[in-house]
Amino acid sequence: MTDSVETTTDRVENTTRPVKNTTNTTNTPQGSVPGGYAAARLRLLQEESRSGPPRRTALAELTDQWLTALLSAGERAAGTGTGVSLVAVGGYGRGELSPRSDLDVLLLHDGSADRGALAALADQVWYPVWDMGLALDHSVRTPDEARRTAGEDLKVQLGLLDARHIAGDPALTAGLRTAVLADWRAQAPKRLPELHELCQERAQRHGELPFLLEPDLKEARGGLRDATALRAIAASWLADAPREGLADARRRLLDARDALHLSTGRATDRLALQEQDQVASALGLLDADALLRQVYESARTIGYAGDVTWREVERVLRARSAPRPRLRGLLGGRGGRAAGAGADAGERSPLAEGVVEQDGEVVLARTARPERDPVLPLRAAAAAAQAGLPLSLHAVRRLAAAAHPLPVPWPPEAREQLVTLLGAGESTVTVWEALEAEGLITRLLPDWERVRCRPQRNPVHRWTVDRHLVETAVRASALSRRVGRPDLLLVAALLHDIGKGWPGDHSVAGETIVRDMAARIGFDRADVTVLATLVRHHLLLVETATRRDLDDPATVRSVADAVGGPVTLELLHALTEADALATGPAAWSAWRGSLVADLVKRVAAVLAGEPGADRTAPQQTTAEQERLAIEARRTGGPVLALHTRSEALPPDAGAADADGGDQPGPEPIGVELLIAVPDQPGVLATAAGVLALHRLTVRAADLRALELPPELDGAGGPAANGSGRGGDVLLLSWRVAAEYGSLPQAARLREDLMRALDGSLDIVARLAEREAAYRKYPRRRGVHAPPPRVTVAPGSSQLATVIEVRAQDAPGLLHRIGRALEDAGVTVRSAHVSTLGANAVDAFYVTDTAGAPLQPIRAAEVAQEVQRALG
Structure with a gap:
């Protein structure tokens, strides 16, 4: 650049120190501040x-x-x-x-x-x-x-x-x-759109601050960069941000950044999990959750102010660029608007009683009287969401200032408007945020305050509790045509996690809260009971389908007893899917959906009283599984089939509340691995160890025994065991992904599995060597995982004892569990393994050597042995 004097560079952003120029740099002053x-x-x-x-x-x-x-x-x-x-x-x-x-x-x-x-x-x-x-x-x-x-x-x-x-x-x-x-x-008409695009790109890169477990206080949407952008808009004189609470929100984020710098000794803006307790203490807050909630509230204030301000900028720029009406009307010509000039910016189109559209926003009609119409806030919100338009800031503030509380129970119109708002789909979110910014949500639903801005310390979840609830309602709106009572589905979606604001099991607490809330909203006694059941059991289907043996009659009967009727089952199925789609891809897939659908079908048959519906159904075996089983029995060794797949979920698919949100999208390419092996001890642990050696991460797994009939055993010949009847073959279905690198070949896997089963490959020693090699390298500091938890699930099966294991996922984890069960002297009848984010949630159906369920004392001992083995 001409005529510029540069010491190193002419860019304000540069922070690199150059090679020092020795001219006139001796005796560098340290300033006149006492003590330096x-x-x-x-x-x-x-x-x-x-x-x-x-x-x-x-x-x-x-x-x-x-x-x-x-x-x-x-x-x-x-x-x-x-x-x-x-x-x-x-x-x-x-x-x-x-x-x-x-x-x-x-x-x-x-x-x-x-x-x-x-x-x-x-x-x-x-x-x-x-x-x-x-x-x-x-x-x-x-x-x-x-x-x-x-x-x-x-x-x-x-x-x-x-x-x-x-x-x-x-x-x-x-x-x-x-x-x-x-x-x-x-230059504002040119520069402000450029600034808006910059803000949007930054939000895509860094995410939304109010919903991140480790937020970037500066760069994420709703952070300090956005607050600075609002100052720039105000300096342009084109628009100004709503001032209420904005200065306090900015101050709180700056205070959090100060405490973060002092706690870490580094120039960082990312509020990492391991720093949050120390930062909270420095700010005088109770704990890390209190810190995150304060940060989230501040970010929402800035984010909402940004939404309102950018809409105003767009409105002003649109008005400036619109052609001006000619003066013909003032000079006696007909009409004051030029031909083709478009609608007048002041034109108002009615949307509902007391609600109109004006200039791309929903505003109150001139005749609206919020002080006399307590349903008006919900009516305006529902009209805005259905029209896909934002509520104007002035309208929301007038409603918040003038509207009176709804009577209890709510009148039917209020309940209908709430359902209409929840059923509007994606546009519900923006309208809900506007109501929440002015305190209208907590006025309508007082229990909402306990879940507002509440973080969820589970990496499976994308959203805070309150936003997850709204997102679940959005997902449920797309499923409303599948159920006979869409109103109950939408309200249950909004309230299913309302108990997370209270101590104890959130499903149990939520059932009590929802009974009161549903009655306040105006539902009758029967509907209140259905809503309470949906909230109490909103995790039932996905947990049962992925962690229990669906061929066990006790499994299906227990679900049928909990649900109570076909209407509730239909609603619960849709709620489970909506909850899944609002959580994260780690918690949902087409495979999980098929398991839930299978369970619902079986439960529906029981509720319909179909003969034999609660008895054990024949094992459903595919042609490929049957072929592999026959080949394994014929050869006496393992047989493998490896399939690479990419499950593309539908546009509204994405994730299930494993209580544990991520955005929907196609599942990453993974591998389905089928293994058939003649029944023998230690198969589960051995196979899991071989997968771990090949650096395959187990996402889900299923093990069951298949008894081949005599005519199929040995490819149609006499039984291989000489008994005259078919022998058992273990079928293992795995869903795995490579930790890194390419996928292993099926032949290599089969060779190693055969060596491990005959004892020539020492799985334990090989895994220990790899773990020792990992310890040589310093590990990055991270969050300390809670200890594993091994429990007995009483009453889950009449045919076996169910041992549940919940632990931090790690290479070789399933191998260690399998070895512990083998060392305990029990037989694994079936296994149901799933990985949710960083958490393994596994269920093992075990029996004694005679094939009977374990006695309670013995079952507790086995659980303790597995717990000790996992450390």
């Missing part, structure tokens, strides 16, 4: 009595004093006079210095000084900053160069909007600041 800047800075950061805005202001003032002294000393050493000023920009310009913040500084000059003298002066300022170990974004420019660079780079222009004079010629800084603001306002 470093000591004064350290004392300030260690003052427990000063934190938050006062500390940030004091830190900025202390830094100003130091840089002023550096500039003065540098001017003397370099021989420069007037025509130079030091300007703070960006966060430093706003006085928002966190303990580890960068210093954004511009050395401004009028062009009259010698280039060499300016370079020497810059070195006198920059190098002491680097010597302090502080990150520095720096540049040396004239006012014209600064304006030209700002016109080319939006980020530079945003930084200059917060320019603040530090030292030197104040008139030079004032002139630049005035010119930059004038440029910004003149």
Whole structure:
């Protein structure tokens, strides 16, 4: 760039320290702060009595004093006079210095000084900053160069909007600041859409701060970057953000970042899980959940303010770009609107009683009287959601200020409007957020306050509890045509996790809460009972289908007893799927959906009283499984089949609340592995160990015994065991994925499995060697996983004892469980294994050597042995 003086670079964003220029850099001044800047800075950061805005202001003032002294000393050493000023920009310009913040500084000059003298002066300022170990974004420019660079780079222009004079010629800084603001306002119609696109791209990269377990306080949507963008919009004079709560929200995020910097000693904006307790303590909060809730609330305030403000920007720019009406009407011509000019911006279209559309938003009609119409908030919200339009800020605030509480129980119209709102699909979310921002949701549903902004410390979940509930209702709206009572489905979806705001089992607590809430909403006694049952058992189908033996008559009968009737079963099936789609892909797949559908079909048969429906059904065996079983019996060894698949879920598919949300999408390519092997001890542990050796991660697994009839045993010949009847073959169905690298060949897997079964491959030793090799490398600090939990599930089966294992997923975990069960002297009749995120949730149906369920004392002993084996 012409006429610019650069010490290293002309970019404000640069933080790299160059090779030091030895000219005029001896006896570098440390500033006039008593005891030196470093000591004064350290004392300030260690003052427990000063934190938050006062500390940030004091830190900025202390830094100003130091840089002023550096500039003065540098001017003397370099021989420069007037025509130079030091300007703070960006966060430093706003006085928002966190303990580890960068210093954004511009050395401004009028062009009259010698280039060499300016370079020497810059070195006198920059190098002491680097010597302090502080990150520095720096540049040396004239006012014209600064304006030209700002016109080319939006980020530079945003930084200059917060320019603040530090030292030197104040008139030079004032002139630049005035010119930059004038440029910004003149260029706003072009620059603001560019800024909006930048914000949207950043949100896609970093996610939404109010719903992240490890949020980036600066970059995520609703973070400090968005708050700065709102300041830039206000500076354009085109629009302004709603002020209520915005300053407090910004302050709380800055306070959290300060505490994070002090806790970690690093310049980080990511609130990692392992730092949250320490940050919460530094802020005087109860625990990490209280910290996240405060952060989430602040981010929602900023995010909602951003949504409202960007809509206003778009409205203003749209109005400016629209063709102006001709003056023909004023001069006596017919009509005041030019042909083809489009609808008048002030035109109002009715949507519902007291609700109209105006200029792309839903507003209240002029005749609306919220103080006399308590149903109006729900009616306006339902109309907006059904129309796919946002509720205007003015309308929501008027409703919040003037509307009276609904009578209890609610009138039928209020209940109908709530159902209409919930049934609108994706547009429900935006409208719900607007109501929640002004406190209308907690006024309508007081119990909502306990789940609002409540984090879910389960990586399977994408959303906070409250947003998950709304997302479940959105998913349920797409399934409403499958059920006879869509109103009950939608309300159950909204409230199924309402118990997570209370101690104990959230399903049990939720049942009690929902009975009261449903009665308040105006449902009759029968409907209240159905809603309570749905909430109490919203995990029943997916847990039973994935963790229980569906061929065991006790399994199907227990579900039928809990559900009670076909209407509730139909609703529960849809609720299970909606809950799944609102959670995360780790908790749902087409495979899980098929298991749930199979269970529902069996339970429906029992409820319909079909003869023999509650008795054990014949094992459903595919042609391929039967072929593999016959081949395994004939050869006396394992037979494998490997299939690579990619399960593309439908557009509305995505995930199940394993109580444990992620967005829907196709499942990653994985592998279905079928193994048939003659029945013998230790097959499960051995096969799992071989998979672990080949670095295959088990996502799901199923083991069952298949008794071949004599005519099929040995490919139609006499029974291989000489008994005259078919022998048992174990069928193992695995869903696996490679940890990294390519998938192993089936032949290699079969060879290793044969060696492991005959004892020539020591699985235990090989896994131990690999684990020892891993220990040589330092591991990244992470979250300490809770200890494994092994329990007996009483009454789950009449034919076997069910041992449940919940543990942190790890290589070789299933192998260790299988060995522990084998060492305990029990027989694994069937196994049902699933992995949800980082958690393994497994169920093993075991019997004694005679094939009978274990006695309670013995079952408890086996569970303890497995627990000890898992450490």
